[in-house]
Amino acid sequence: MLVGGGAHRTGENSAGGKYGNLRKTAQKFFPNGREVANWSAQDCMTLDGVPYIGQYSSSTPNLFVATGFGKWGMTTSMVSAMIISDLIQDKPHPYEIFSPQRFKPSVSAKSLMDEAAHAVKGLSSGIFNIPDAKLNDIPSGHGGLIEHDGQKVGVYKDESGEVFTVSARCTHLGCQLEWNPDELSWDCPCHGSRFDYHGDLIDNPAMENLHKN
Numbered sequence: 001m002l003v004g005g006g007a008h009r010t011g012e013n014s015a016g017g018k019y020g021n022l023r024k025t026a027q028k029f030f031p032n033g034r035e036v037a038n039w040s041a042q043d044c045m046t047l048d049g050v051p052y053i054g055q056y057s058s059s060t061p062n063l064f065v066a067t068g069f070g071k072w073g074m075t076t077s078m079v080s081a082m083i084i085s086d087l088i089q090d091k092p093h094p095y096e097i098f099s100p101q102r103f104k105p106s107v108s109a110k111s112l113m114d115e116a117a118h119a120v121k122g123l124s125s126g127i128f129n130i131p132d133a134k135l136n137d138i139p140s141g142h143g144g145l146i147e148h149d150g151q152k153v154g155v156y157k158d159e160s161g162e163v164f165t166v167s168a169r170c171t172h173l174g175c176q177l178e179w180n181p182d183e184l185s186w187d188c189p190c191h192g193s194r195f196d197y198h199g200d201l202i203d204n205p206a207m208e209n210l211h212k213n
C-alpha cells in the first residue's frame, strides 16, 4: 500500500508531524501493516499553475524545457513530448498556453540577485561562535533558528547532543531558511531550495552549499 499526503510548501513545515499523520491513516486501514519506506518529493509550480513547455528562451533556439507539472507528470510529460517534437520539426502547434515565454522577468530581478549575493557574502565569520547558553534553547534531536551577532543561525542538535550550525540564509537569493523536522533539512520558502543539516545542497535553484563553520 502507498499512502500519500501531507502536502505543504517548501519551507513551511516547521511543526513537522506529516509522516505521523500518514502512519495513523495506514494503521487505521491495515493495523498489522509494517512500514518499509517513507520519502518526500518536491513539485515545481509555475506562477500561474500552468506548466512551462517549449523553448527555454528566445536566445536559445535549440534548448527546450518541460517543468511545473504540479503532480501531473504522467500525462503532462506526454503533452510535453508532443509539443517539443513539433517544435523541433518546426511544425505549428496549438498549445501556446504552455509557452515558457509568457512571463517576462522583472527588470528588478538582476538587482535583487546582486543584493542577495552581497548579503550572503557579508556574513561575519563570528556568527558561528554561539554561546552555550543560547544553544541550550535547542533540545537534543531538534533544530531551530538562533539570533547571534545580528544574524540568524540555523542550529541542529542531534540525539547525542552534537551541534551543527549553518547560516540560515539561502545561497540562491538570500531568503531566510526554515527548519523541517520531518526531513532534518533547512528549506527555503522563496523558491524551494533545500539543504541538509550539514548545510549541503539537496535541491535547486540554489547552486551552493550553506555557509557553515
Ligand code: FES
Pocket: 170, 171, 172, 173, 174, 175, 188, 189, 190, 191, 192, 193, 204, 205, 206
Ligand atoms: S532564495 Fe532560496 S531558493 Fe531562492
